[in-house]
Amino acid sequence: MNEVNTILKKLTETLEARKKDDPTKSYTASLYRDGLEAILKKVNEEAFEAIIAARKGDNKELVHEVADLWFHTLVLLAHKNLSVEDVLTELSRREGMSGIEEKQSRVPKVK
Template sequence: MEHGEILARLEATIAQRRAGDPSASYVAKLNAKGIAKIAQKVGEEGTETVIAALAGDRKELVGEAADLIFHLMVLLSAKDVPLAEVLAELERREGTSGIAEKASRSN
């Protein structure tokens, strides 16, 4: 299965579950707690991803990276930012030096 299809299916599932029953859906539970809680989870998963990377455990890193992507997608959904918009921004930056791109944002 193509990776883009997996992300599209995940995005659709998150959108569907956002307004669901918080006792039956983790996505609904997070959304019921608000943006601050969702953002906190993204931060926690980011930290856990860094720890796994530094520990050198590939399997753990893969799992934590998946958690991070999932929670980031929950956050994007909660803020009504489609993944396509993020992908378009990545595409816009493609072929541009990271140093040059960052410098262009500070002007």
């Protein structure tokens, strides 16, 4: 297993464990307690901060903010009982496919 997979696996295990932790002692547990809207708010906030860092041209800050964004996105996945593997499976499915082709392969949404 490469280093990236090892880090993601450990983080995923930690996030699952935090679901059972005391929300007064764990930031992540408090996010789970506060629910989907609180988690979505953090994902949105971190995405915005990453955009600002990119616009400023501050690569160090950008890496920091993207790490925050990834973390909160992983919290969101765990909250929805999804995993990194689910996302990697989808990325693997798309590999070698053009963006236009990928969009055309999606099941149309009912309006």
